[in-house]
Amino acid sequence: MLALATLLLAPVLHADEMQTVLARFGSAEQNLSYRLTWVVSDARPPQVLERIHRAGQRQSSLELLSGGATATLPLPTLPSAQPESAQRLLLLQQSYRLEPRARETVARRVVLPVWFRPNDGLRYATMLWLDVETGVPLKTQVHDSDGRILEYSVATALELLPDATDPAASAPASARNGSWRIDPMPPGFRMVAVHREGAREQLFLLDGLATISIFVEPADGRRTGAMRRGAMSSLIREQQGARLTAVGGVPLVTLERVLNAAIPTGCAGSGC
Amino acid sequence: MNHDQDGADVLREQLSALMDGELEGSEKAFLMRRLAHDQDLKASWDRYHQIREVLSEPQGPRRSMDFADRVMAAIEAEEAPAPQRAIRSGGSGQGWRQAFGAAMAAGVAAVAFWVTEPVAPELTDPGAGRSASMVELPANAPTLMPVPLLAPVQRASFGDSGAGGTQLAPLEAHYLLQHAAAGVPSAPGTASAYVEWAAQQR
């Protein structure tokens, strides 16, 4: 009887727990420092990577552990590209149906699997196995609309690091407005940051889960085109004197839509 | 030159054409007869199809190496006689009745199925099934516009190189990494970008 009651109540319990874990997921990158070791299983050969993430700091690092030699990649972050947890969750619920599953264990930690089912064809279906304690995803599976797996990675270890937040190391706030804008913005996406480095500007869009960057540079006649590796697509075009490189964990049609809607900020509309 | 070797090569070349649907006439008829009981030819058929599987990149869960063996073992275990009927039906009403009778006699279950199109269910019904716990949107939140189901994207080649590839120039890879590093490690595509970086380390 108890077992039956548990089974019947399970979806309700999962939904309650999901809200809690999602809130942690939304703020994990802001508040936590950790070392995550994981395997990207769909790569050939599988790759073992380790990332150190520092809360609120500009630099993380990525280390390649497989294949013999180790290599390190410093990862400059855009702190303002990590939205507040509440904003992120709002965005998420506009674009995805969130469905929890029963708890599992990954990397010897208890996780809550959550399906992020997209409401349209502009983004991929993703399953994240969220660490119940911290909200950090310990397993990720990304599907296209045909159900093919585009990306599949599993953590083997999560180590929380002492909080070494140094206010002086925080990045200055990025500009709110770029020299280009996206109008109309694809449904569910919001521009959350603009970052400038020399002649290149990076516009950063988020739908709560998927992200898109548009790099804007002066046109120089270099190769253009489309490409996809796993769940990451890129589309490069030259238009109106600029070279626009759209990159994101979304289908190519979404990047196409974004570039079709990209216009210089000073322009009122088409024909500018 | 070894005559047997030549003969075996000819057969395998025909097998290669057969698997592509490009073998005709008496060559095809002869090879089919041979294929039914020639273990070497069967092994070549199996290996050629494994090559095809790797190159045509079926995505999704991989089937185990002995899947086909298990299927055939299950069929053998059922000990059903091989289903008998000519498949070209024009005027084969009698053949159909014979087959039906044989099937009934063997107690083989009839299979009923219907025609459906495979569509990811959640993408056919955008906006359906919103949970009651959805948060109230602030007044200035962007409106969710219904978006028609978009066709799956074909793998595009980079630049004009023709039949699809994912070779990246290091310059383009730099954008992937800069985007992936921008601050949301759990976002779809991040792992793929890191794999690209890892691939460049080799």
Added chain:
Amino acid sequence: MSEADTDLELVSRVLKGERKVFDLIVRRYQSRVCAAVAKVLRRSPDIEDVAQETFLRAYRALPSFRGDSSFYTWLYKIAINTARNHLATNSRRPQLADVDISVAEHFEDERRLLDRDTPEKEMLREEVEQTVLKAVDALPEDMRTALTLREVDGMSYEDISKLMECPIGTVRSRIFRGREAIDRLLRPLLKD
């Protein structure tokens, strides 16, 4: 002339009593049937069981195949229907998977939930894939192009011959020699 004609020929032989010819059909479509089932069942560990059931149903139902659609289309419909039936029957069953990934000695590929390979077979499969990919890269350009157009783009010999501006017989030969070059490396790996 097409792959569908080859399928009809194989089916015809099975229906004439050559049961073992069905093995060739299974080997021809096993991965695609698994992929079709996976579309419906997603990450279920039952994918292979349902794929196996698909082939069993197809075998039993072969007398009813009239040849008015291609064999693969017919097989595909059985796969989708079998998977949907499985989903309907099993939808109330809670997920009970409890996975533990070991850390130090060797990491477990989560996909092993979805198939039944031993670690040795899993390594063999990896090796097969690597061998094929490396061998294709090493092929002379005309063989690699012909084989890629055939296997990746699904082109007919006639279309390939137009694209490569050579006779159809040359296309057939290049594709065969490409396969043979790869097969020479695969044979020692797959010898029982």
